[in-house]
Amino acid sequence: GLKGHVAIVTGSTSGIGLAMAGALAAEGVNLVINGLGDPAAIETERAGLAQKHGVEVRYHGADMTKGDQIADMVAFAEKEFGRLDILVNNAGIQFVSPIEAFPVEKWDQIIAINLTSAFHAIRAATPGMKKAGRGRIINIASAHGLVASPFKSAYVAAKHGILGLTKTVALELAEAGITANSICPGYVHTPLVDGQIKDTAKARGMSEDEVVRNVILAAQPTKKFVTFDQLAGLLLYLASDMGASVNGAALSVDGGWTAG
Numbered sequence: 001g002l003k004g005h006v007a008i009v010t011g012s013t014s015g016i017g018l019a020m021a022g023a024l025a026a027e028g029v030n031l032v033i034n035g036l037g038d039p040a041a042i043e044t045e046r047a048g049l050a051q052k053h054g055v056e057v058r059y060h061g062a063d064m065t066k067g068d069q070i071a072d073m074v075a076f077a078e079k080e081f082g083r084l085d086i087l088v089n090n091a092g093i094q095f096v097s098p099i100e101a102f103p104v105e106k107w108d109q110i111i112a113i114n115l116t117s118a119f120h121a122i123r124a125a126t127p128g129m130k131k132a133g134r135g136r137i138i139n140i141a142s143a144h145g146l147v148a149s150p151f152k153s154a155y156v157a158a159k160h161g162i163l164g165l166t167k168t169v170a171l172e173l174a175e176a177g178i179t180a181n182s183i184c185p186g187y188v189h190t191p192l193v194d195g196q197i198k199d200t201a202k203a204r205g206m207s208e209d210e211v212v213r214n215v216i217l218a219a220q221p222t223k224k225f226v227t228f229d230q231l232a233g234l235l236l237y238l239a240s241d242m243g244a245s246v247n248g249a250a251l252s253v254d255g256g257w258t259a260g
């Protein structure tokens, strides 16, 4: 089992990251959580995870646009726990706009948070994982790592980039007992998607209900949002010894979206 292992989950103060942190803690994994938010709310989350699951949980506030802070977060995990077994690169943001109006600073921010942050974290985590002879790098990509949608140029570019980064490090680190994989979720009902519903409604001149029905779940053949448990099942499998031969893969959990 994963009991006693150590994981970093970036962007784990909300949505998918928060749920993945909970799923790992439930398996007895000690955690470094990360993300933006109100300090008191983050402390409540940290203490709650630790108490509910009987694991050690630390918070590191690294800003995912800052490479030095990301490297410091990895060093912090190794110092606090003496090991780092699982790195979940999850932090991400979205911005929806036609390309000709796409704010340049939003492009830069999305590439930094959704793509470059994973490079910095993997780069920093690799020496320790190599020394241990084992490691799991799990990148939360998206169906948008495999296919595009209009008005999401930066997000789609970053998520396609994550798949390429993942495949590259999978090849580099395979013999060291380290795997790197991307999970490609379809739509999950999180605060990020709530924001997107509003932005898409504006960009396309539709009501929010119409966006959910005709845009968001239109892409997802099951017509259901993907759940946290469905993502956690795959994450825990990849983190386990059973997942040792899954390497460099982009694994879709999207209700059939990218089959079409």
Ligand code: NAD
Residues within 6 Å of the ligand: 010, 011, 012, 013, 014, 015, 016, 017, 034, 035, 036, 037, 062, 063, 064, 065, 090, 091, 092, 093, 113, 114, 140, 141, 142, 143, 184, 185, 186, 187, 188, 189, 190, 191, 192, 193
């Ligand atoms: P969310 O908005 O609920 O959570 C995002 C997390 O990232 C938060 O904890 C936030 O604090 C953190 N974050 C944002 N900017 C940061 C920064 N500069 N530094 C540190 N942390 C930062 O979003 P979510 O829907 O849970 O998305 C999580 C990941 O899953 C993202 O990479 C997203 O692209 C991906 N994803 C989401 C969906 C979906 O439908 N929700 C689908 C596919 C992929």
